[in-house]
Each structure stands twice: as structure tokens, then as C-alpha cells.
Amino acid sequence: MLFSKNPDLSKITCIKDLEKIGRIKVPRMFYDYCNTGSWTQSTYHHNVDDLQKLKFKQRVAIDMEGRNTRSQLLGQDVSMPLALSPVGLTGMQRADGEILAAKAAERFGVPFTLSTMSICSIEDVAEHTTKPFWFQLYFMRDRSFMADLIKRAHDAGCSTLVVTLDLQVLGQRHRDIKNGLSTPPKPTIRNLLDLALRPEWCWHMLQTKRRQFGNIVGHVKGVSDMSSLSSWTADQFDPRLSWDDIEWIKERWDRKLIIKGIMEPEDAQLAHEHGADAIVVSNHGGRQLDGAPSTIDALPRIVDLYQKLNSKTEIYMDSGIRTGQDILRALALGAKGVMIGRAFIYGLQAYGEAGVYKALSILQKELETSMAFCGCTEISQLSTEILHNYKTWIKDKLD
Secondary structure, eight states: SSSSOOOTTTTSSSSHHHHHHHHHHSSSHHHHHHHHTTTOHHHHHHHHHGGGGGBBBBOOOOOOOOOOOOOOETTTTESEEEEEEOTHHHHOOOOOOOHHHHHHHHHHTBBBBETTTOOOOOHHHHTTTSOOOEEEEEEOOOOHHHHHHHHHHHHTOOOOOEEOOSSSSSOOOHHHHHHHHSSOOOOOHHHHOOOOOOTHHHHHHOSSSSSSSSTTTBBBBTTTTTTHHHHHTTTTTTTTTTTTHHHHHHOOOOOOEEEEEOOSSSHHHHHHHOOEEEEEEEEGGSSSSOOOOOOHHHHHHHHEEEEETTTTEEEOOOSSSSHHHHHHHHTTTOSSSSEHHHHHHHHHHHHHHHHHHHHHHHHHHHHHHHHHHOSSSGGGOOOOBBTEEEEEHHHHOOO
16 A cells, blocks of 8 residues: 555654644645634634643642543543534545544544534444534524434434534635635646645545535535535525524424534523533634634633533633643633644544544643643542632633
């Protein structure tokens, strides 16, 4: 074979290593799609940088035997409190990318979330996995298509529906426009030259038939190929979205419901009132409203609200998670779990299924080791007490 199925990943020690390799292997437009934010990218960068402002208390001479990262998310046992975020075009980062990532997540013991805008379809992923996965839903004008998507997810055995609320309009992502992002890449001279430098990506992509949006093409009347799809999607994201639409979904979905894209206590309260089983404190990875606060800055006020409400709605956080220490910071501030996008995508870009599993292993090892240094052996022991500068840092967040 041209490329090894069993690469040696023993020297890969951090997510940054996977990112560097992924950047070499994947066409520029798809690497940039994953690795950039909107407008000036200030929120994209703050998501990462603001996490580093929280420092840990180092503890010593505490029995660290038997430590583990096991937890639960919505009653589901997980090997660590983490789920893979929905990422559009995952199957363009690596051929059959959604299937590979779902298999790695299942093997590791954490939930995988399939995006509406995936390359592999709901049915594709269900066929290649044995346990329920989560499905992410965007609000679109075509309500019959949405109802059909919900039914397909239900029929495929998906345990949880993740409803994304922060994409009523699309944030301007300059690099996507400049790169002429399309699925598959258009055969321009620039793209052909770029593809010539990515032989592994091309070889894998030639082995699959999945190269367009599998949840949409063939499932929407009048959309049979990519040319008709582009005009359909341009008009589909629904700016009229309201909280009444959550009730419309709940009439069609009788399993767990997560609302993603919450950044303010006012919206967190509405999610609580509308019966969300969990929310995700998320700014879409800095890809929507540039100039919004980082998610770690937004988290404390939402945690504080839910504590006052005595809410049983679980709080997750995404955007900016690159290390196990980032997970530890979010959990210490009151998140029940985190979701990761770019961190697992880098692994997928670099080494496919093995790369996703490696990314999860790295994060778990960093989380477990850092917990030990902070004097904790169980996820349930984590609190603001492990943060050195918490009181100073938190003061202006709760004012």
C-alpha cells in the first residue's frame, strides 16, 4: 500500500504535533476552514488565550493511586467528560472522516456528534458504528426537510439531538471566501497545484464515493448534485428562528436535547425554561460573532445562574479546548463536560481514525496528570478550589 494503515504515533505528544502534520497533509481550503475564525479572528484567538489566564494550585503528598477521568454525560458513561463536536465537511478533512471519527470516539468511550452539514450521512455513520451517537441539527427554512432529518436521526438510533442556535446568518470567514471553499474542490489551477502536494489525501479520497453533503443530496427535492445544492443552502439557514421553534422540535424528538450556542445568562435561562437537557456554552469556535467574549469568560455567569435556579440542565463548553488542562479549567469552573472540534480534526487530518484516537488519548493523559498535580483523583472532586487566581479572575465576570 502507498500509505501505512498502522503509523507509529509514539512520538506524537500533544495536539499541536497533530496540527502540524495535518497542515501538511490536507488541502489548504479545508485546513483553513477548520483553523480560522470570522472577521479579525479576535474571538477565535481569545478562546485559546483566555484559558491560559487561569492558573492551578499545585498540591503534594496526596495519595494519587486509583485516579481516573470517568464521568457521565446525560446519564451516559464516558471515559472522560468530553464529546466530539459537530464539524461540517469532516469528510473533506479525510475521506469518510465522519465514520472514522465516530469509530474512534466509540472505541475510546466518548460521544460523537454528526453535523447536518456532514459528508457521510446519518445512515453511513450508523452502519459503521454499534452504539448511539449524537446528531446536530441546524434550523432551515425547509421544515419538511428538518422533520425528515429528525426522523432519520431517530430511526438511526441517535440518542441525543444537538440543536445549534448561533447560525441564523453566516459569519464572514475571509479565508473561506479567498480560498473559494467548495465540496469537492473546484478544478482550478491553484487547487490542482495544491492537491498535487497532498498525495495521501488524494489517494484516500479516490477510494470513497462520499464527496458531497450526504444528509442533503438525494434527500431534498430538486437537489441531486453539488451545483443544485449550493443554491439551496444559500437560502436555507433561517434568520426567523425563535424559541417557539424549540417546541416544534420537541414535538418530533422524544430523546435527550442539547441546545448549542449559548453565551449569555438570558439565553441560558430560556434554554432552561424550554426544557433543554444540556446546553453548550459556545461561540462556534470564533467563527460567527467576532468580538464576542471567549467561552471560558462566558461560562461563570451561566454556571452562577443555573446554581441559583437549581437547574438540572447540564452545562458543557466548547471553543478553545486544545489540552487536557483546558478541560480541567472548564470543569473546575462548573462545566459538566466539554466538546472538542479542532483538536480531534487535527488528529483526523494527520492519521485518520488512529489520529482521532491519539488526540483523545493525549487529552485524557493531560487531564489525568494535571488532576493529580492539583490533588484530585476523581472528576467529582474538581472545583474552583484547584484554581490559584480564581477570586481575582472571577470578580469582573459576575459583576
